[in-house]
Amino acid sequence: MTRLARREFDAVVVGGGLAGLAAAQRLAAHGRSVALVEKCGRLGGSSAMSGGWFALSGTALQRRAGVEDSDERFLADMVESGGGVADPALLRALVEGQAGAIAAIDRADAWTGELKVSAGMTRARAHLIRIDALLAHLQHEAVSAGAVLLPGLAAGGLVTEGARVVGVSSERGDLIGSSGVVLATGGFSRSRELIELFVPGQAAAMPYGGVGNTGDGLRMAWRLGAGLADIGHVAATYGQHPETTDDEHELLTANYLGAILVNERGERFADESASYKVLGSAVLGQPGGTAFQVFDSVVRARSRPGVPLSDMERLEELGHLVSAPTIRDLARELGVPAERLARTVAEYNESVAGRRDDAFGRLGLVNGTGSLVPVASAPFFAYAAVSAMTSTYGGLSVAPDGSVKRVDGSRIDGLYAAGEVVGGFHGASYMTGTALTKALVFGARVADAIAHG
Template identity: 75%
Template sequence: MTERHSGSFDAIVVGGGLAGVAAAQRLATHGHRVALLEKRDRLGGSTALSGGWFALSGTAAQRRLGVDDSDDLFLSDMRETGGGYADESLLRALVDGQAHAVEAIERAEAWTDELKVSAGMTVARAHLVRIHALRAHLEAGAVAAGAVIRRGLAADRLVVDDDGVIGVEAGGEVILGSSGVVLATGGFSRSRELLELFVPHQAAAMPYGGVGNTGDGLRMAWLLGAGLADIGHVSGTYGQHADTTDDEHELLTANYLGAILVNAHGERFADESASYKVLGSAVLGQPGRVAFQVFDAVVRARSRPGVPLSDMERLEELGHLVSAPSIPALAAGLGIRPENLERTIAQYNRAVAEGDGDAFGRTGLVNGVGALTPVEKPPFYAYAAVTAMTSTFGGLRVAPDAGVRRIDGTRIAGLYAAGEVAGGFHGASYMTGTALTKALVFGVIAADSLAAADSPAAGADAAAG
């Protein structure tokens, strides 16, 4: 195919999810000529499907509700959740860069009042943000400041000269970005090939996430020798109904409100307060790769209509949350032997009453936090859920300024990565809300780093090592 030169910019951003629009908005409002390429007809990616939870510490919302959080506690919770595998310098950059996220949410007037403890947290740190309003505000800001957005155009390869990355080739066009390229192509949750290559034990998870998220950014950067981080730890998220569609996401974590998880034999198999990524792996090992969230009227009353992960009303409307007046009736409806479920619940209730000795070490609702309650008040409820590959939290190896590193640790001049395409932040597991926070914060950091380098070579020199 003949290459056409179809434009010259200061910077190219590849991908129109949160990281991409954040980078494009930042570059454009600072006077840089920027083009954003999105392979799908509309921007959004996984960001548009997401629950909208952001992990942030030291916020006004936390202060209002008397939540005692700090940057150091955020950092140590992420370290703990990642099992010691996460890159400390990236965690520090994420925590230090939170102000970028708070400012953007503030400007978009996208806060809600919802704040909760979720996977990987020891205090209430998950802030629910109106994600569509935030993404749309950043996109509008980018366009208003002169960014050119090209929809339906996939970047195929990076263009390099002696100084480094200077643009992309997309559909036979060469689009130049003299200061470099920001890869914001999301993860590879829609690439069966890459999932089977890196995490074959997860390949049975239900594919989910943005339909365009097929690992393009990884492949483009590999051709230039980019390294990887956390890739073998990628795991699916437990809690999604098997009938969830590509357009409308459905996920419940009633276990963080007090439900137990049982398999098709009516047996528990894990500490239900663990990260839903840990539970995702555990459920893949259960018969039929399904687990039922089983709970009683006390937990049902904790539903939060309209709040992702906790909205039971909507699941009832969809007919996916079932109920019964007794445990045997509930079990019969699920195809579980009633005596098994009764025995499991009796054992659990005994452990809750005694305060310790739970067979799977559960000590709290989520991550060890929150008082457990017995499953005893009718009616009883069950939600059948599977493991879905919603996001792939391993990716390209990057420096704290978002510059992409080769496998030997040296920098690829002019190449930056932000959002789910970048690895190193999560290690072995994942704290709720850190993917969106990472996308927004590092979209801005990548833009600033690229802008600070007059040319790709200058960027490599300035940030060497």
């Protein structure tokens, strides 16, 4: 393997997903020399595979749609959805950093105009962004400003001088980042060992996300005594078809459009408006680890082609949506007891009509918002789905400027982290879109800290 011609930079970024590209772009824009190493042959990581939903408040799109939202409301929803466990200082930094993220999306011309309420939100705050356009534009800006991108090169470890981190080791020699090293290595969804270590109850979830996301950044920082946050709360996302490949995720949340969830016995088992992380854990406990999203033609008509999580046309094209003229026929197609499913649907419809309390306390479509609809208009549909470990939202302890903290709270000099490798933002659960927002905001934020440091 040839050694690198140039090995000394102001900063080195490890990982070429959204957080890493945002950091490299911003460092280069500050006039700092920067190298980014990416262990896979292509940049993108989980970011490139993602749905592209960003949680943002106070946007022009919200104003045009008449959505009354505010940074304070966003903050309060994150505190609430995280069960009060997340670090308020980090959440405030996230909210305050939105302007830079919005500017980056503007520059990339990556808005789609799609806006909705999703898990953990009390307002329509999930903005669909053309993630491919955003990643490509950040990459273009980074390279144009002089950043050196090195796909196909893994960082093997951190290089230190005394207690300070000054670079990373690689097969092609050490790369020195004299002002700082940014860990943007994503999560550990592809490491069975780490999933079993931290969240053994989630080990049956389908491994998903970037194939390079094996927790390398966590391990590198641990060796220097880094602390961890939220890691025991990591949970799989419910809604992925069991035959999904790495090429295209098949996440559907028809429950947020009005579907019910039933297990292989034809029984409901949860409030379907809960976060898909809460449902992820609930579904892991069901027979076969599977739940069917069952709905009627009214909900089917709410499908949004091309919109991740709501695109039923695409799943139908893939042959993964089942339909039948009656609920009993649907049950037979699914191999679910027909009488039981018919009774489950009848009981649910009674509660939607207000004639009985819902068995699981469901009051809305998603997170308490939206009006329930009965499962009543033929034809009927079902989508079989499992829980997938798409992202691991706990990780390294960081200060609000993104510098990595030791277990005792002191900072590790020269070491920063951004994106999914970081914990402290999501607490016990997860609001849709906060992983991508966190990656974009904190990628830039660590770059600012290094440039001004």
